[in-house]
Amino acid sequence: MDGFVVAFSGTNMMLVxxxxxxxxxxxxxxGIGPINAIAILFPIVLQFDLPPSSALIFFAGIFYGSxxxxxxxxxxxxxPGTSSAAVTCIDGNPLAKQGKAGPALAMSAVxxxxxxxxxxxxxxxxxxxxxxxxxxxxxxxxxxxxICAFTALTSFSEGSFIKAMFxxxxxxxxxxxxxxxxxxxxxxxxxxxLLELDDGIDFIVVVIGIFAVGELFLFLxxxxxxxxxxxxxxxxxxxxxxxxxxxxxxxxxxxxxGFFVGVLPGxxxxxxxxxAYNTEKKMAGDKGNFGKGDLRGVAxxxxxxxxxxxxxxxxxxxxxxxxxxxxxxxxxxxxxxxVRPGPTMLxxxxxxxWGVAASMFIGNLVLIVLNLPLVRLLAKILQVPKWILMPxxxxxxxxxxxxxxxxxxxxxxxxxxxxxxxIMRKTGFPIAPLVxxxxxxxxxxxxxxxxxxxxxxxxxxxxxxxISLSLWLITLFSIAAPPVFRFFxxxxx
Amino acid sequence: MKFLTDRKYALVMLFFSMAYCYLTVSLEADYDPxxxxxxxxxxxxxxxxxxxxxxxxxxxxxxTWPKGQQLVSIFLLAVAILVYSLSxxxxxxxxxxxxxxxxxxxVFGATIKWIAPVSVAVSISFxxxxxxILGLNLPTGILKFLF
Numbered sequence: 219m220d221g222f223v224v225a226f227s228g229t230n231m232m233l234v235x236x237x238x239x240x241x242x243x244x245x246x247x248x249g250i251g252p253i254n255a256i257a258i259l260f261p262i263v264l265q266f267d268l269p270p271s272s273a274l275i276f277f278a279g280i281f282y283g284s285x286x287x288x289x290x291x292x293x294x295x296x297x298p299g300t301s302s303a304a305v306t307c308i309d310g311n312p313l314a315k316q317g318k319a320g321p322a323l324a325m326s327a328v329x330x331x332x333x334x335x336x337x338x339x340x341x342x343x344x345x346x347x348x349x350x351x352x353x354x355x356x357x358x359x360x361x362x363x364x365i366c367a368f369t370a371l372t373s374f375s376e377g378s379f380i381k382a383m384f385x386x387x388x389x390x391x392x393x394x395x396x397x398x399x400x401x402x403x404x405x406x407x408x409x410x411x412l413l414e415l416d417d418g419i420d421f422i423v424v425v426i427g428i429f430a431v432g433e434l435f436l437f438l439x440x441x442x443x444x445x446x447x448x449x450x451x452x453x454x455x456x457x458x459x460x461x462x463x464x465x466x467x468x469x470x471x472x473x474x475x476g477f478f479v480g481v482l483p484g485x486x487x488x489x490x491x492x493x494a495y496n497t498e499k500k501m502a503g504d505k506g507n508f509g510k511g512d513l514r515g516v517a518x519x520x521x522x523x524x525x526x527x528x529x530x531x532x533x534x535x536x537x538x539x540x541x542x543x544x545x546x547x548x549x550x551x552x553x554x555x556x557v558r559p560g561p562t563m564l565x566x567x568x569x570x571x572w573g574v575a576a577s578m579f580i581g582n583l584v585l586i587v588l589n590l591p592l593v594r595l596l597a598k599i600l601q602v603p604k605w606i607l608m609p610x611x612x613x614x615x616x617x618x619x620x621x622x623x624x625x626x627x628x629x630x631x632x633x634x635x636x637x638x639x640x641i642m643r644k645t646g647f648p649i650a651p652l653v654x655x656x657x658x659x660x661x662x663x664x665x666x667x668x669x670x671x672x673x674x675x676x677x678x679x680x681x682x683x684x685i686s687l688s689l690w691l692i693t694l695f696s697i698a699a700p701p702v703f704r705f706f707x708x709x710x711x
Numbered sequence: 712m713k714f715l716t717d718r719k720y721a722l723v724m725l726f727f728s729m730a731y732c733y734l735t736v737s738l739e740a741d742y743d744p745x746x747x748x749x750x751x752x753x754x755x756x757x758x759x760x761x762x763x764x765x766x767x768x769x770x771x772x773x774x775t776w777p778k779g780q781q782l783v784s785i786f787l788l789a790v791a792i793l794v795y796s797l798s799x800x801x802x803x804x805x806x807x808x809x810x811x812x813x814x815x816x817x818v819f820g821a822t823i824k825w826i827a828p829v830s831v832a833v834s835i836s837f838x839x840x841x842x843x844i845l846g847l848n849l850p851t852g853i854l855k856f857l858f
Binding site: 265377378380381383384387388390391394398400401405407408431434435437438439440603604605606608609610612613616617620621624626629630632633636637640644645646663666667670671675 | 738
């Protein structure tokens with residue numbers, strides 16, 4: 219609990235504010251979302267030797283800020299940075315076209331704030347309770363848990379399940395490159411005699427390659443991207459009391475939905491915002507103006523979005539297992555910083571949990587207090603031409619990758635993965651499972667081999683304990699669930 | 712049998728999976744699950760199975776590869792990054808970053824009059840911020856005589 223107070227230290231507060239602002243600016247850029255921002259900034263932050271909790275606080279700030287930035291670009295440009303912001307476009311952009319961009323942006327901030335704050339309290343309430351369950355995890359349980367998270371994330375991906383699984387296995391395969399730590403004498407695996415590959419392929423290099431460089435290639439491949447942005451008049455950037463009152467119930471409802479959807483690995487902000495939007499649309503019935511510019515159509519997904527982001531931290535912080543693409547990248551960041559992820563993280567390093575919780579709270583506050591008044595300035599930033607922003611991202615990524623190890627080889631790997639990421643997006647192979655596979659691959663294998671070593675080769679260890687059995691059930695459920703969800707989604711349309 | 716794009720991908724996937732499988736089989740250890748061969752081998756077999764499955768159950772994915780000008784831009788950017796990576800130690804950050812920035816700006820649609828000044832300005836500022844202020848090491852390369 220004193221972790222919460224510690225998080226309010228001068229450095230950490232400053233980190234949250236800077237993180238939020240930077241995150242918003244980066245998140246605003248069309249096509250760039252929180253993952254890209256975290257990926258690009260990570261190696262640079264690494265150089266500052268911050269304690270893991272401070273680094274994570276900074277990234278939580280960026281995460282938050284970029285969610286808001288996404289909303290800005292959804293509302294003003296009809297271009298969401300990530301799929302979760304796509305729902306905001308539906309009512310947000312019509313509002314902007316009607317000259318009501320200001321109130322829409324304000325509603326986005328307010329709904330996010332309320333939704334976020336409530337879900338943080340839920341996080342603080344639930345997490346310690348869940349962590350008590352987590353102490354009974356041995357390597358076998360942990361292995362099954364990761365399989366479960368894996369399957370959930372993969373099966374909820376858009377598109378072909380087979381392709382998503384294949385992406386996941388590619389990620390796992392990349393993770394096997396390097397010297398094997400568990401074997402006596404340290405066998406080299408798949409290094410082709412290259413010394414640089416002995417330590418394996420750096421997670422950051424892959425992530426920057428895919429999400430920064432790959433993004434640049436994607437940008438270039440879409441002709442529409444290179445046209446200039448039009449200036450949209452913002453109008454007033456505050457909400458009337460009536461507007462807040464009308465949306466309030468919806469915000470609370472969406473917040474609860476969002477939080478619990480966010481906790482489930484795999485089901486993330488996209489499903490949460492979609493569900494919330496549809497619920498509010500039904501609740502408003504004939505009195506609503508959804509689709510043509512209803513403020514509640516912005517409030518619902520924004521609140522759900524934010525609270526699902528908070529919810530998605532629960533599997534990460536309590537169990538050490540990421541439930542989404544973004545939390546997978548954050549986990550990778552944590553591992554690089556030397557934090558031991560896992561069910562005991564809450565016991566061994568509680569300051570990380572409290573630090574993140576506090577930073578979310580402060581981040582929310584910063585968004586309302588700082589970013590909203592600054593939104594006119596931020597909108598101007600959108601006017602900065604692409605031919606400055608994109609090259610800056612290129613240079614920033616390249617510098618970032620180089621300073622990790624001072625290695626030109628990493629730069630070439632970055633380029634390769636940039637092309638890989640580009641090709642994957644074009645051919646319909648989802649990227650999230652690859653990231654997850656890369657981040658968890660090492661841990662999955664280590665736990666697998668350890669569990670079998672302890673059980674003297676008996677595979678029964680993977681389904682003996684009640685925890686393992688329930689996890690297998692959840693795994694099966696998550697394979698069966700998406701077709702069911704899709705059925706309902708089609709029905710709702 | 713319609714040759715959907717997914718089926719073509721499945722063939723490529725099969726090729727890479729089998730290559731990976733070959734690599735795992737060539738590891739020296741035995742197939743004891745606690746040793747280092749089992750897990751990658753299992754992965755490669757799973758990937759082969761998935762490739763076959765994709766061939767049998769392709770999705771309706773449609774291709775949207777870039778053409779013409781866009782393809783040229785992407786190729787240029789990739790080459791620029793490659794040249795940067797290979798010659799960084801010899802030529803140094805300042806020169807290469809300027810060139811890279813210039814190529815990027817051109818590829819993303821900047822007008823000629825902006826490219827030179829902005830590239831030089833950005834490359835110098837990055838050098839100052841990262842090498843001098845933050846203390847990270849960026850190679851000076853052929854401009855060593857200036858420092």
